[in-house]
Amino acid sequence: xxxxxxxxxxxxxxxxxxxxxxxxxxxxxxxxxxxxxxxxxxxxxxxxxxxxxxxxxxxxxxxxxxxxxxxxxxxxxxxxxxxxxxxxxxxxxxxxxxxxxxxxxxxxxxxxxxxxxxxxxxxxxxxxxxxxxxxxxxxxxxxxxxxxxxxxxxxxxxxxxxxxxxxxxxxxxxxxxxxxxxxxxxxxxxxxxxxxxxxxxxxxxxxxxxxxxxxxxxxxxxxxxxxxxxxxxxxxxxxxxxxxxxxx
Amino acid sequence: xxxxxxxxxxxxxxxxxxxxxxxxxxxxxxxxxxxxxxxxxxxxxxxxxxxxxxxxxxxxxxxxxxxxxxxxxxxxxxxxxxxxxxxxxxxxxxxxxxxxxxxxxxxxxxxxxxxxxxxxxxxxxxxxxxxxxxxxxxxxxxxxxxxxxxxxxxxxxxxxxxxxxxxxxxxxxxxxxxxxxxxxxxxxxxxxxxxxxxxxxxxxxxxxxxxxxxxxxxxxxxxxxxxxxxxxxxxxxxxxxxxxxxxx
DNA sequence: CGCGACTTTGACAGATGTCAAGGCTTGTGG
DNA sequence: CCACAAGCCTTGACATCTGTCAAAGTCGCG
Numbered sequence: 001x002x003x004x005x006x007x008x009x010x011x012x013x014x015x016x017x018x019x020x021x022x023x024x025x026x027x028x029x030x031x032x033x034x035x036x037x038x039x040x041x042x043x044x045x046x047x048x049x050x051x052x053x054x055x056x057x058x059x060x061x062x063x064x065x066x067x068x069x070x071x072x073x074x075x076x077x078x079x080x081x082x083x084x085x086x087x088x089x090x091x092x093x094x095x096x097x098x099x100x101x102x103x104x105x106x107x108x109x110x111x112x113x114x115x116x117x118x119x120x121x122x123x124x125x126x127x128x129x130x131x132x133x134x135x136x137x138x139x140x141x142x143x144x145x146x147x148x149x150x151x152x153x154x155x156x157x158x159x160x161x162x163x164x165x166x167x168x169x170x171x172x173x174x175x176x177x178x179x180x181x182x183x184x185x186x187x188x189x190x191x192x193x194x195x196x197x198x199x200x201x202x203x204x205x206x207x208x209x210x211x212x213x214x215x216x217x218x219x220x221x222x223x224x225x226x227x228x229x230x231x232x233x234x235x236x237x238x239x240x241x242x243x244x245x246x247x248x
Numbered sequence: 249x250x251x252x253x254x255x256x257x258x259x260x261x262x263x264x265x266x267x268x269x270x271x272x273x274x275x276x277x278x279x280x281x282x283x284x285x286x287x288x289x290x291x292x293x294x295x296x297x298x299x300x301x302x303x304x305x306x307x308x309x310x311x312x313x314x315x316x317x318x319x320x321x322x323x324x325x326x327x328x329x330x331x332x333x334x335x336x337x338x339x340x341x342x343x344x345x346x347x348x349x350x351x352x353x354x355x356x357x358x359x360x361x362x363x364x365x366x367x368x369x370x371x372x373x374x375x376x377x378x379x380x381x382x383x384x385x386x387x388x389x390x391x392x393x394x395x396x397x398x399x400x401x402x403x404x405x406x407x408x409x410x411x412x413x414x415x416x417x418x419x420x421x422x423x424x425x426x427x428x429x430x431x432x433x434x435x436x437x438x439x440x441x442x443x444x445x446x447x448x449x450x451x452x453x454x455x456x457x458x459x460x461x462x463x464x465x466x467x468x469x470x471x472x473x474x475x476x477x478x479x480x481x482x483x484x485x486x487x488x489x490x491x492x493x494x495x496x
Numbered sequence: 497c498g499c500g501a502c503t504t505t506g507a508c509a510g511a512t513g514t515c516a517a518g519g520c521t522t523g524t525g526g
Numbered sequence: 527c528c529a530c531a532a533g534c535c536t537t538g539a540c541a542t543c544t545g546t547c548a549a550a551g552t553c554g555c556g
Contacts, residue, residue, distance in 0.1 A: 099391060143347065144346075145394060195545090401512095
């Protein structure tokens, strides 16, 4: 069951290398990490609420999300994870998952035992730092989303989401210069933006009528990037975060 | 200028020890961290937006916040930091501050050079882990706030904020069983909750008329904790996060 | 074929934002 | 000490945004 798959781990390594500097030996150690694959259908939770886990989940394909819930069952998606993201790398240091992880599209993932990640941190301090840094970048992204929900209206929030995903997908080679595949339902978008499905529908219509974007047949078509970025007040800085070499 | 102050560092150590296990030697090393004190008046930014910093700020007294801004100047406070919090511990691995830090009340802080924190991480892997963990707990708190802003109404959000602060303050000995000092303006509360000052005022009135709490003369008086917790759907689990000993 | 979930739309309700005004506190300078 | 300005608190009236409810159409799927 447990095997190695350097090609899949390469996705994760690429992400780390975008913000951290790692030696050849460290990189090789990451590629050699053991794990096992798993497929999860859209809509299925693969880490439960409050569950104690002993492995972290690398997203290999598809789209996953972490979400919170209120007592009335309303959901709020807090983070979106695309291929290359280790969705709960932080579970290495906080193994009790505070919020569930769910497959939003059909997802392929590779589960990496904490023990292996932990061993890597012990052997290579620079790897430990890159993991820490990875969590901090997640924190910045959630913080950015929080500003959006607190201080922007529905249309700007939606524009912001699309801009962010467009860039993130582009970086991993999903999508083209015009748009990207986005196999989600409007109720799911509502849960990302803190809106109701009905209002998402209305807002999508407005953006379509304004010639900004079209969401159709599970694909986002961007008609006017500049207009979209302006509406979203989009500043990609928080996503790119080029490598920080201060201490390696 | 640079000196040591184990009593102030003890505040930070206490916080780490709530979630991480550290040896005597590691604890002593934290208490011995060098730094220098600084006073900041309410309303003043002590870390600017996009500024590259070379030290982390331990809050010694008062209340500080990290906030984002939209192009129109609207603010959203993303995190609140109380005494004992190292407000930007994450700057050790991501020194370019994505969002400014501001004193919300008058604040006393101690600035700890990155080099010292960094050296500690190198010598003591367990300390590095506890720093990583500390950032992840911040992430959980911001995620929780995100759920609140996305899926709850003004009254519940406000109740949630008060519940959270009541417990956090109680843990560090600020406040008593009835309430706590809270020297903030209604516009500042609005920025914490993603509301307008006018609506904060209305919501405070409703909670007062419902006999839940009173905010007067810079003090929160809790009249009905159970009612407040029910309105907030308050689950303190995400705050307490008792020590995770899995790997030390 | 029929069910179920999603999409789309309209009408309406409720929550929150905006604007405006008066009273209050606080700090500053004369 | 007083006058004044600035910012806060409080309230009301109104506008706007978003949620709620309902219905019909669409689509995929067993």
